[in-house]
């Protein structure tokens with residue numbers, strides 16, 4: 001995996017603040033922070049380049065690689081379509097990543113997370129603080145695995161799905177694309193695309209309209 005010593009962030013909210021902190025701890029310099037507007041920005045950021053997508057022709061696509069530093073999965077998709085830039089990966093130095101793990105560009109992995117052998121993680125994925133992703137998982141692009149979530153072995157998570165904080169997914173489960181798994185849910189059966197699932201055992205409470 002290619003290492004970077006400088007990155008740029010697209011997004012200046014709470015999630016971006018964590019990426020800046022992880023970068024600092026890893027000795028990586030954040031050289032610029034962009035956002036569409038500053039209304040939802042975190043006080044940690046002093047110099048935000050706003051209105052970034054209003055002038056696409058003038059946007060500095062070339063330069064230090066980007067992380068799309070936005071927690072909302074569909075928002076990351078939109079921004080990835082705009083940016084014609086190289087993407088970095090940011091992995092906290094305390095994360096335990098088996099060497100036999102594949103990690104896509106733009107993905108971030110936070111403090112204390114563990115990822116076990118033969119797992120494949122896609123692009124622009126968030127593996128949040130203390131998440132446990134065990135062996136032979138497939139995590140597709142734009143997924144967010146929230147803090148303390150546990151994915152047992154051979155789990156497959158479809159594109160854009162959000163696994164809530166502390167959720168547990170038992171082995172061999174397939175979760176569809178653009179699902180939301182509620183905080184603390186225990187998933188013991190496969191989950192169809194676009195489902196919102198809560199509880200133990202997890203039950204579908206609604207199906208989202210197609211994106």
Ligand SMILES: CC(=O)SCCNC(=O)CCNC(=O)[C@H](O)C(C)(C)COP(=O)(O)OP(=O)(O)OC[C@H]1O[C@@H](n2cnc3c(N)ncnc32)[C@H](O)[C@@H]1OP(=O)(O)O
Nearest residue numbers: 128146147163164165180181182183184196197198199205
């Ligand atoms: C660092 C970070 O912050 S990372 C971000 C981590 N974020 C999370 O983990 C949030 C995950 N989101 C949730 O758990 C949400 O509650 C959701 C998405 C599952 C549901 O949200 P909404 O669609 O707004 O549903 P709503 O709040 O209306 O609840 C619908 C019903 O499900 C129940 N419910 C909602 N969430 C849960 C949950 N996690 N577990 C059990 N029941 C739940 C509600 O009590 C309600 O039940 P009722 O109809 O009997 O009153």
